[in-house]
Amino acid sequence: MRNMSDIIEQYLKELLAASDGEGVEIKRAFIAEKFDCVPSQLNYVIKTRFTNEHGYMVESKRGGGGYIRITKVETHSKSEYLAHLKNLIGHGLSQQNAQHIVQSMFENDVITLKEGKIINAALDRESLMIELPFRDQLRAKILLKIIDVILYTEE
Amino acid sequence: MRNMSDIIEQYLKELLAASDGEGVEIKRAFIAEKFDCVPSQLNYVIKTRFTNEHGYMVESKRGGGGYIRITKVETHSKSEYLAHLKNLIGHGLSQQNAQHIVQSMFENDVITLKEGKIINAALDRESLMIELPFRDQLRAKILLKIIDVILYTEE
DNA sequence: CCTCTTTTGACCTTCTTTGACTAAAGTATA
DNA sequence: TATACTTTAGTCAAAGAAGGTCAAAAGAGG
Incomplete structure (x- = not known):
């Protein structure tokens, strides 16, 4: 793989996967x-x-x-999970955090890969051509609306 | 002899051809x-x-x-249709027209129902809280970006 | 010549690595 | 018990490692 951080990330995720939802406990110095x-x-x-x-x-x-x-955060029910995300979003959202959330929704099977790409496109700073304090607010608004749609759409 | 850009282009295309559809990953400085x-x-x-x-x-x-x-992404017949839509959108787009376009994409099997709902949510005037001449421009920008990902995302 | 494409390089932004310094929790000792 | 020491982990900023942008200079074709 590419760099140390990616390698460690993958290692930890393997541990997590093997832990059967229990979570992992590591010694920083040991790793x-x-x-x-x-x-x-x-x-x-x-x-x-x-x-x-x-x-x-x-x-x-x-x-x-x-x-x-x-x-790994328990994604009890879909609705609780999405409510949790809405909480994280609040009134402003950076593009980075938006991507993290989209990634998380994908990994939790709430959206497909293509849906994730569509959402990312809608939240991209290139699409949202306004100045910064407002852009993050706008991004939050859009994602909140999208999450509502996901909440109330039957697969 | 052709120029450097052509040579590099060809080189990358050879790599792509040899990659069996997997795509290539390069180090810019190395190339x-x-x-x-x-x-x-x-x-x-x-x-x-x-x-x-x-x-x-x-x-x-x-x-x-x-x-x-x-x-490399295959974009068979979809591409002309979506190019046509991009043309329709131009630099501004009302919510009504946006919904028509989303409806059309759904009917043409370019997006699913859920994807359509997500896109509509992103383009909703309630999400896009800015004044009117700009709102339609913003909506256009977002939808254009979304159409691009639809174009270049394999199902 | 005029225009379009290509080449180059200075400067920018993003992500990663490293280490000095800080903070907290446990352990031994006066 | 209060205090000092040890063992961990946390923070933060500087340095390093890519890739990105943009515009000027150079080249090619008509």
Whole structure:
């Protein structure tokens, strides 16, 4: 694969997949050693690939016996999951976070790949040609509306 | 002898042909070195010879482990129809006309019902909270972008 | 010559890697 | 118990590694 962060991301996702929904608990220093990188790279990977928007929950503890625990957010029912996303969106949404959310919806089988691409196109900053504080608000509005449609559309 | 851009174009097309439909992934700097040209020449080649209109899809990533990926997409008969729609849209689009176009795409089996609903949600005047001459321009921009992804997304 | 395409390079943006410094939690000790 | 030490993890900013943009200069064709 391409770079350390991607490799670590994949490794963690494999652990998660193997954990049968239980989540994984890692030692930061141990993983860093295993992949021969600095410990803080783990923080980078987590911050860029295991956020709420991506559908993960991260807990940690310092000191002796410390750990980092990553859990895939339970997507109880479709409606609760989508309500959760709506919560994350609020009144403004960056393009990055929008993409994370779309990715998460795809991974949770709420939308298809093509639907995801359509949504991303609608939220792209190139489509939304207005200045920045407003653009993020607009993006939020559009995605909220789309999520409502997904909520109330039978497959 | 032809020029550098043509040579690089051909080289990339050979890679594509050999890739068996998988697409190619290149390192810009590496190719530039190989052909002894500046890296940005790759951007020129891609922009002039591997556009959507030419039937290619290009993705890229910057930073460590960055890449440029080129994939060929088949766009049989759909393409003229969608090009026609793009023409109709132009630089502005009312909500009514937008709905007509979405309806038409659905009837022509270019999108599913759910996709249609998603698109309508994105184009709804309630989502697009800006004043009127701009709102129609914005709606046009968004739909044009969406049509492009429909064009270049294989089902 | 005039125009269109190609070539080049300076400058920009994004993503990743690294490490010094900080904060918190556990453990031993006065 | 209060204090000091040790063990973890967190933060943040600088440096590094790609790719992107844009416009000027150069070349090709008519």
